[in-house]
Amino acid sequence: MKTFIAIGYVWPEPNSSAAGSRMMQILLLMQKSGFRVVFASPAEDSAHAIDLESIGIEKHSIRLNCSSFDQWVRAQSPDVVMFDRFMMEEQFGWRVEKHVPDALRLLDMEDVHCLRDARHRAVKAGRNLSADDWHTDMAFREVASILRCDLTLVISEFEMIWLQDHFPIHASKLLYTPFMVNSADAEGLSRRFSDSDFEVRGGFVSIGNFRHAPNWDAVLQLREIWPDIRRRLPDAELNIYGAYPPKKAMQLDKPELGFRVRGWASDAYQVIAEAKVMLAPLRFGAGLKGKLLDAMLVGTPAVTSSLGAEGMYGGCDQAAVVADDRDAFIDAAERLYSSRSEWESRSAAGYKLAIERFNDADHGPNITATIDRLCVGLERHRGQDFVGGMLRHHSLKSTQYMSQWIEAKNK
Known part of the structure; x- marks a missing residue:
């Protein structure tokens, strides 16, 4: 059986937020398509989180800046690893690449954080957005995360276009994945x-x-x-x-x-x-x-x-x-x-x-077919992605070295 691992920023709370509902839609879609589904998170447990194990989804707590994750993810031997927001990709992406290099790496944005942040700053300042609003630390981090991953799930058609208009992101790196209604x-x-x-x-x-x-x-x-x-x-x-x-x-x-x-x-x-x-x-x-x-x-x-x-x-x-x-x-x-x-x-x-x-009968098969296609042709897909390969090059792996430094310091 194929294995799908989601590394969550928080434990899913579908009754608390739309992000929690959408996460569950993706997990259940992968389960329905034949994957063994595992959800892992470094977050503290929540009384409002859904009981994943009751619906057949395995649950595992992981630690930030700790090599225990390396042994665990190798043992899982995943076919697909999905990062819930770019912060989780920064923390665990290099470890996944190093220890299970043949796993397809997905980024689930939930929304474009740098766009939300820029709009928030503009509202607080009482001004309109400008091109300078995209040249921020958050934008650099989020776009770098998109480029390092094999595929990014984008929730909005508007954001599919916006990302390509403002950053050097090829359409082949993005997949429209909205809410799905049964x-x-x-x-x-x-x-x-x-x-x-x-x-x-x-x-x-x-x-x-x-x-x-x-x-x-x-x-x-x-x-x-x-x-x-x-x-x-x-x-x-x-x-x-x-x-x-x-x-x-x-x-x-x-x-x-x-x-x-x-x-x-x-x-x-x-x-x-x-x-x-x-x-x-x-x-x-x-x-x-x-x-x-x-x-x-x-x-x-x-x-x-x-x-x-x-x-x-x-x-x-x-x-x-x-x-x-x-x-x-x-x-x-x-x-x-x-x-x-x-x-x-x-x-x-x-x-x-x-x-x-938002019919799941339309979107669900497109998502699973795209993932299956990339899993089969992953080497070719990565070979055509020069910018992603460049960002994963050792000279640019600042997140890896920072994490390893913190782990060494904690010992």
Whole structure:
């Protein structure tokens, strides 16, 4: 049996973040395609992590800057090793290359971290992005990681193009790997919430892991615009959910204003389906927005920014209302909340688009076929990749030497 190892930045928490959900989609896809799947991480265990072993995925704790990993990965004899974000590739990529050189090395970006970081810095500085924003330490590290790996999984079509436009990355190094929706699961959600129509639903909803900076910023944006929405819709409530709510977030809860900070949601689909409209005024970030996909699947129309819509809707202007201007966002929220005809039209369009655009029956076979093809022709693939080979050359292996120095120092 072939072996697939994922080296995770954290243990997967599909109920806490979209990144956790997507990681599980990839792991289950590889398991379904016949791989023995192993998930390893140097992170501390989490009470909110999924029980991997209960679904047949092996779990192993590994240590940073420790040669114990070398013996372990050799014993596993993997066919494919996937690094969860470039930080894990920096830590373990050279060890994988040295001790299991014939394993295909994948990088799962989750999103483009240097793009998210640049946008965050621009928002804080109150300016537009410029070319200088890409010449950062994070960009150098992340792009170097892409070039060292055999293949990188990119979650967004926008980011597929953006990476090639801004950096010397060939298309053969990238594979579009978005969220994947199972048709049967989607149909189950549709049946579950079939009675949740326009008249039954009430209020607005926002959801997102509070530890993720774009989500926290969105909460602060909602705090500013909610009084204007509330004046137009005096009986409406906004319910804000998310994993790991800090004290400063819970202190924003104002029942008298209909601004409710609820914290953890035991069932994200349920709380989204109970709401009439989702609000997602995201000002920075990257990747795809799991909250917006969840909203489409349960028929909850959304108002979001152009950044929130990036890579989500594929040009379909009926699935959500996109508004960047404050007044336009407020107008859209009121209109979508009040207009049954527009609500029903966007609700139906969103569900249809989610099934068509993110269907696992389309994306799953493409991912596994690409991995199989590269595994068979790995030597040729690497032979055509001069830049990747150059970056893996011993004179540029700073991450390896730093790790070995730390390991020696710790002894």
